[in-house]
Amino acid sequence: MKTKVFVLLFSLALLFFACSCKNSAEKSTDIGLINDEIPGNTNTAPEEQKTDLASAGEYRQKDKEVESTSPEVEPEKIPQKIIKTADISYKVDKYNTARQNILETIKRHNGYVSSENQSGDEYRTTNTLVIRVGSADFDVLVDELLKIAVFVDYKKISAEDVTEEYVDVTARLKSKKDAMLQYETILKKANTINDILNVQQYIRTLQEEIESLEGRLKYLNSKVELSTINLTFYEQGNIIPSQSESFGYKFKKTLSWGWHGFVAFFLAVIYLWPLWVVGLITFFVIRYFIRKARKKRAAKQQKQ
Numbered sequence: 001m002k003t004k005v006f007v008l009l010f011s012l013a014l015l016f017f018a019c020s021c022k023n024s025a026e027k028s029t030d031i032g033l034i035n036d037e038i039p040g041n042t043n044t045a046p047e048e049q050k051t052d053l054a055s056a057g058e059y060r061q062k063d064k065e066v067e068s069t070s071p072e073v074e075p076e077k078i079p080q081k082i083i084k085t086a087d088i089s090y091k092v093d094k095y096n097t098a099r100q101n102i103l104e105t106i107k108r109h110n111g112y113v114s115s116e117n118q119s120g121d122e123y124r125t126t127n128t129l130v131i132r133v134g135s136a137d138f139d140v141l142v143d144e145l146l147k148i149a150v151f152v153d154y155k156k157i158s159a160e161d162v163t164e165e166y167v168d169v170t171a172r173l174k175s176k177k178d179a180m181l182q183y184e185t186i187l188k189k190a191n192t193i194n195d196i197l198n199v200q201q202y203i204r205t206l207q208e209e210i211e212s213l214e215g216r217l218k219y220l221n222s223k224v225e226l227s228t229i230n231l232t233f234y235e236q237g238n239i240i241p242s243q244s245e246s247f248g249y250k251f252k253k254t255l256s257w258g259w260h261g262f263v264a265f266f267l268a269v270i271y272l273w274p275l276w277v278v279g280l281i282t283f284f285v286i287r288y289f290i291r292k293a294r295k296k297r298a299a300k301q302q303k304q
Contacts, residue, residue, distance in 0.1 A: 090149035
């Protein structure tokens with residue numbers, strides 16, 4: 001009897017234990033399903049976070065490899081980029097007239113003067129202009145400017161092909177922008193502060209590189225679209241006075257030179273005042289000893 005009761009109690013205990021395990025398993029399964037349904041759940045985010053950051057590192061490495069290799073861009077997609085520059089110097093007959101003709105010629109060909117530097121003395125008047133003009137009008141404007149010259153000192157024209165650099169910068173800029181989109185996507189999935197700061201650092205570095213490349217492209221486009229002409233023109237003066245100068249003009253000029261010479265001599269005397277002081281002291285010392293010697297000779301002669 002006791003044995004039957006013991007077996008019955010043992011069976012009831014096993015049955016109760018099995019029901020408890022089943023309920024706990026069902027609860028854990030339900031919780032797992034609920035967690036899976038919640039978007040951005042932190043139970044699975046760390047693994048996704050590691051995967052995203054790992055892919056970020058791989059993408060960063062790929063981006064560096066793209067920069068180190070020459071980009072493959074079809075030449076027909078980007079037209080040829082040529083930077084034209086001219087350096088010209090010549091003599092003109094009348095300075096004011098030539099300057100007016102030069103400015104009108106520049107305006108007629110849709111150009112403009114970006115800087116002007118005029119200098120001169122009684123022998124020569126010189127002006128240096130930096131002219132910017134469209135690439136299509138460059139050759140015509142150079143020819144028109146040369147027609148104003150009386151004598152050409154030199155004319156130098158250079159054409160720099162920057163197509164390869166333009167293609168390279170364009171490809172690198174596209175690569176940087178693609179990388180920026182990747183990092184912005186990764187930043188949205190980052191959960192920890194450390195990961196967010198790391199991704200933001202990558203983004204700041206990329207932003208600086210993108211701005212630098214965009215600035216270089218802007219500079220190249222400006223140089224290609226607007227060519228540069230460095231023009232120097234001058235009027236030569238009369239170094240030797242002409243025979244037509246009047247007597248009064250020559251007399252006045254001679255007086256002026258004489259006065260300047262006197263002032264220069266007077267200033268030179270003042271400038272050398274230490275030498276004059278030393279000379280006077282030496283003169284009085286020598287004079288003193290000479291007088292003393294004469295007195296001694298006179299005294300000897302009187303004794304004799």
